[in-house]
Amino acid sequence: MSDSNRLRIAIQKSGRLSDDSIALLKAIGVKLQIRDRLLIAHATNLPIDLLRVRDDDIPGLVMDGVVDLGFIGENELEEKMLERKASGKKFEFKTLRRLDYGGCRLSIAVPNEFDYKGVQSLEGKKVATTYPFLLERFFKENNVNASAVMLTGSVEVAPRAGVAHAICDLVSTGATLEANGLREEEEIFQSKAVLIQRAGELPEAKAQLINRFLPRIDGVMQAKESKYIMLHAPKTYLEQVKSLLPGSGNPTVLPLAGSDDTVAVHVVSSETLFWETMEKLKALGCSSILVMPIEKMMG
Numbered sequence: 001m002s003d004s005n006r007l008r009i010a011i012q013k014s015g016r017l018s019d020d021s022i023a024l025l026k027a028i029g030v031k032l033q034i035r036d037r038l039l040i041a042h043a044t045n046l047p048i049d050l051l052r053v054r055d056d057d058i059p060g061l062v063m064d065g066v067v068d069l070g071f072i073g074e075n076e077l078e079e080k081m082l083e084r085k086a087s088g089k090k091f092e093f094k095t096l097r098r099l100d101y102g103g104c105r106l107s108i109a110v111p112n113e114f115d116y117k118g119v120q121s122l123e124g125k126k127v128a129t130t131y132p133f134l135l136e137r138f139f140k141e142n143n144v145n146a147s148a149v150m151l152t153g154s155v156e157v158a159p160r161a162g163v164a165h166a167i168c169d170l171v172s173t174g175a176t177l178e179a180n181g182l183r184e185e186e187e188i189f190q191s192k193a194v195l196i197q198r199a200g201e202l203p204e205a206k207a208q209l210i211n212r213f214l215p216r217i218d219g220v221m222q223a224k225e226s227k228y229i230m231l232h233a234p235k236t237y238l239e240q241v242k243s244l245l246p247g248s249g250n251p252t253v254l255p256l257a258g259s260d261d262t263v264a265v266h267v268v269s270s271e272t273l274f275w276e277t278m279e280k281l282k283a284l285g286c287s288s289i290l291v292m293p294i295e296k297m298m299g
């Protein structure tokens with residue numbers, strides 16, 4: 001039996017969310033040794049156990065309180081919530097953070113030759129999907145009488161196989177649709193990965209651990225979007241230089257050894273510095289313009 005004092009976290013074993021979820025855990029200070037065949041991984045520096053499962057099982061594991069936390073796509077979470085609601089099962093959980101990976105949309109797509117003129121074109125049609133509850137909600141909201149045909153994979157081949165007239169599946173770049181001669185027509189749900197927690201009180205030690213992790217997650221996400229910019233600027237153009245620098249906050253201006261008319265300017269920017277702006281800075285007489293990634297941020 002596992003130790004109930006250890007925080008239990010469910011992540012997708014192998015798929016679109018696995019690498020990013022593991023990378024996030026590592027970035028917030030969880031040391032992990034993942035061995036491919038082992039379905040449970042123990043953190044080596046903290047009381048944490050990782051359960052590596054299919055993503056379909058993660059919402060249920062959290063909602064049933066089998067694990068304390070789960071990393072899951074909102075699409076899968078919403079689908080499982082609707083499924084549980086329909087069968088009278090409990091579906092409580094808390095969303096702790098919306099994350100910066102796993103971005104995709106659930107869309108209805110039709111074969112290129114389908115003469116689509118809006119949702120009413122789906123009247124009486126069959127639509128293949130892995131997300132029947134989300135799809136049926138969309139049909140209901142749009143007063144369309146269509147049916148969802150459940151397929152667990154390879155949904156894109158359904159129209160060619162004669163199984164359905166259209167499909168409803170996840171899209172990110174659109175390359176899979178294009179490769180299968182399909183055209184995206186209706187976006188029905190936008191999704192990102194989220195970190196969810198089971199409902200109810202957690203033991204004090206687990207709650208404290210989670211409370212320490214959340215600012216770290218924020219720091220990691222913020223750092224990915226931010227840049228540290230350093231440059232040398234002529235004192236006379238300092239105001240113009242400052243106004244060219246993107247993002248918030250006042251830059252730090254430091255004297256440069258051996259130079260009376262040039263200063264060093266440092267700024268943390270919430271955006272990157274574009275080549276065009278760097279060219280303008282250079283034209284003002286700036287030099288040594290550096291744009292650097294930031295690994296972590298706090299406060």
Ligand SMILES: Nc1ncnc2c1ncn2[C@@H]1O[C@H](COP(=O)(O)OP(=O)(O)OP(=O)(O)O)[C@@H](O)[C@H]1O
Pocket residue numbers: 012013014015016017053054055056072073074075076102103104170171172173191192193
């Ligand atoms: N093309 C994509 N781009 C970005 N995120 C995606 C993409 N496709 C799926 N996702 C997100 O990643 C999640 C997992 O996708 P994946 O294709 O790995 O699932 P799966 O085939 O159901 O895996 P499993 O074997 O765990 O059931 C999806 O539910 C969605 O939230």
Ligand SMILES: O=P(O)(O)OC[C@H]1O[C@H](OP(=O)(O)OP(=O)(O)O)[C@H](O)[C@@H]1O
Pocket residue numbers: 016153154169170171172173174175176177
């Ligand atoms: O718009 P695109 O960028 O082409 O991405 C969309 C594809 O990505 C997902 O599948 P995935 O590649 O994860 O494989 P799977 O079918 O095995 O889940 C999804 O089910 C689509 O098939």
Ligand SMILES: [Mg+2]
Pocket residue numbers: 054055056
């Ligand atoms: Mg799945």
